[in-house]
Amino acid sequence: MLGALPFIILLFVYVIASNLRFAANPDDKLLPTPSAIGQTLKVYAAEEDRRSGDVLLWLDTWASLQRIGLALAISAAIGVVFGIATGVIPLVRATLSPFVAALSMIPPLAILPILFIVMGLGEVAKITLIVIGVTPVIIRDLALRAAELPREQLIKAQTLGASTWQLIVRVVLPQIWPRLIDSLRLTLGSAWLFLIAAEAIASTEGLGYRIFLVRRYLAMDVILPYVVWITALAFAMDWLLKWIRSRACPWAEMVR
Amino acid sequence: MDSLTRLSLGGDGALTMARVTAKNLWKTYDDHVVLENVNLDVDDHEFVTIVGASGCGKTTFLKMLLGIETPSKGQLLIDGKPIVPEPDADRGIVFQRYSLFPHLTVLQNVLLGLEFERSRLLGKLFGAGRRNAVAKANGLLESIGLASSRDKYPAQLSGGMQQRLSIAQSVIRRPKILLLDEPFGALDPGITLDLHKLILDLWAANEMSIFMITHDIRESFQLGTRLLVFDKVRHDPHAPEAYGARITYDLRLKTHAERAAFASATPDAIPA
Numbered sequence: 001m002l003g004a005l006p007f008i009i010l011l012f013v014y015v016i017a018s019n020l021r022f023a024a025n026p027d028d029k030l031l032p033t034p035s036a037i038g039q040t041l042k043v044y045a046a047e048e049d050r051r052s053g054d055v056l057l058w059l060d061t062w063a064s065l066q067r068i069g070l071a072l073a074i075s076a077a078i079g080v081v082f083g084i085a086t087g088v089i090p091l092v093r094a095t096l097s098p099f100v101a102a103l104s105m106i107p108p109l110a111i112l113p114i115l116f117i118v119m120g121l122g123e124v125a126k127i128t129l130i131v132i133g134v135t136p137v138i139i140r141d142l143a144l145r146a147a148e149l150p151r152e153q154l155i156k157a158q159t160l161g162a163s164t165w166q167l168i169v170r171v172v173l174p175q176i177w178p179r180l181i182d183s184l185r186l187t188l189g190s191a192w193l194f195l196i197a198a199e200a201i202a203s204t205e206g207l208g209y210r211i212f213l214v215r216r217y218l219a220m221d222v223i224l225p226y227v228v229w230i231t232a233l234a235f236a237m238d239w240l241l242k243w244i245r246s247r248a249c250p251w252a253e254m255v256r
Numbered sequence: 257m258d259s260l261t262r263l264s265l266g267g268d269g270a271l272t273m274a275r276v277t278a279k280n281l282w283k284t285y286d287d288h289v290v291l292e293n294v295n296l297d298v299d300d301h302e303f304v305t306i307v308g309a310s311g312c313g314k315t316t317f318l319k320m321l322l323g324i325e326t327p328s329k330g331q332l333l334i335d336g337k338p339i340v341p342e343p344d345a346d347r348g349i350v351f352q353r354y355s356l357f358p359h360l361t362v363l364q365n366v367l368l369g370l371e372f373e374r375s376r377l378l379g380k381l382f383g384a385g386r387r388n389a390v391a392k393a394n395g396l397l398e399s400i401g402l403a404s405s406r407d408k409y410p411a412q413l414s415g416g417m418q419q420r421l422s423i424a425q426s427v428i429r430r431p432k433i434l435l436l437d438e439p440f441g442a443l444d445p446g447i448t449l450d451l452h453k454l455i456l457d458l459w460a461a462n463e464m465s466i467f468m469i470t471h472d473i474r475e476s477f478q479l480g481t482r483l484l485v486f487d488k489v490r491h492d493p494h495a496p497e498a499y500g501a502r503i504t505y506d507l508r509l510k511t512h513a514e515r516a517a518f519a520s521a522t523p524d525a526i527p528a
Contacts, residue, residue, distance in 0.1 A: 150354035155324060157357075160369035160429055161345035166379035170368065174359045251359050254411035 079138030087146025104136030
């Protein structure tokens with residue numbers, strides 16, 4: 001309950017400030033009043049666009065969620081395969097680990113132009129940007145986790161007759177899942193950052209695209225609710241991942 | 257059904273002899289000699305207890321039996337053949353800690369050995385194969401008193417229960433040799449007594465040999481049919497690592513049946 005207090009105070013301060021500015025100048029663009037925001041929101045969320053016939057908020061939301069969802073799924077898949085390989089197999093670790101370490105130091109936004117040049121302005125470049133930004137972190141995190149499994153456990157599995165493949169499938173992989181979910185939760189913030197950056201530069205729909213489009217008209221009544229909406233989406237994804245973790249890996253909560 | 261039959265894991269008719277022989281066995285790391293000139297001949301179905309000061313090569317010897325360390329010189333043989341230099345299902349192990357799988361329930365922990373054996377690709381059984389294996393695992397859990405905890409995770413068990421489970425998990429594949437590395441070192445004395453009974457019963461009901469490291473001299477005499485003491489016979493105070501440990505005492509103890517007969521014939525005697 002106490003946690004709601006800062007939110008309420010922030011809202012309260014905003015309402016007062018926007019009303020003060022409105023009283024001074026009814027054409028103020030910087031802090032639109034809640035009723036002005038509500039009006040714009042109704043147009044964006046409930047009415048079809050006159051030109052395209054789409055309902056813009058949902059069109060943007062769907063486009064962005066598709067991109068970030070697909071990118072995170074690809075990153076997770078690559079992360080699990082290479083994370084386990086580098087964590088468990090010494091030869092792979094020796095070969096790949098410095099490369100992944102160097103890769104993770106490249107600022108992904110710096111290679112965004114390369115991606116657009118090579119892959120064109122379509123979906124592939126945007127998804128690739130998120131994957132490049134997020135995957136090295138996941139690989140390194142999962143490799144650390146796989147490497148810190150007690151050696152006794154692996155030996156025990158071998159004395160129960162496990163082949164290397166069985167060891168990975170039944171002992172390593174299931175113990176990696178909770179860490180993968182934690183990794184995804186931690187990289188969620190940067191994934192959204194890369195998504196919005198890519199959408200801002202080249203796109204025709206998407207939450208980030210819309211914000212940067214209406215920026216030209218100082219349309220704070222669009223930008224502010226979009227920012228709140230993006231935050232809510234990110235929050236919901238984080239919560240969903242946490243929920244999946246507690247459901248799928250109940251043992252992980254006991255071990256800590 | 258008496259307790260021994262219940263703890264028997266059954267056989268497939270094949271002989272699971274396991275005669276362990278060490279011939280002039282050495283283990284050195286560069287200049288550091290850990291074991292020197294170890295000679296040993298252990299018959300099938302012995303219960304060997306191993307004691308000795310810390311750093312006297314007990315664990316190194318066990319690791320060589322397990323296959324995660326190789327002899328530097330000499331030979332270590334099982335049934336006349338050099339030991340496979342990698343852990344396999346012939347040799348079970350119970351460590352002091354960390355030998356359970358935290359992501360599997362009690363039942364799944366025991367089931368795992370059977371699943372590795374019978375499902376090469378997935379390591380997981382389904383349908384009739386699974387029912388069959390579950391029945392076997394349940395029987396074992398029943399006889400060691402863990403049946404009521406079968407759906408719990410290891411983190412929810414006490415230390416004694418965890419070791420009980422770890423032992424059950426190790427014997428379900430019926431190893432020729434069971435290796436115990438101070439399995440009861442971290443437990444309360446009262447709990448240890450229950451586990452002594454369990455391990456003796458399991459040993460009596462099955463064909464395996466047991467090698468057990470312990471710090472508890474009393475325990476080593478109570479459980480073993482053969483007691484090995486590892487110690488250094490030569491010392492160089494200027495180079496403490498120049499000489500390794502050997503087997504300084506190799507005692508053949510009375511069998512448990514002989515001790516039971518002795519105890520019942522002389523009622524006043526305190527059972528060993």
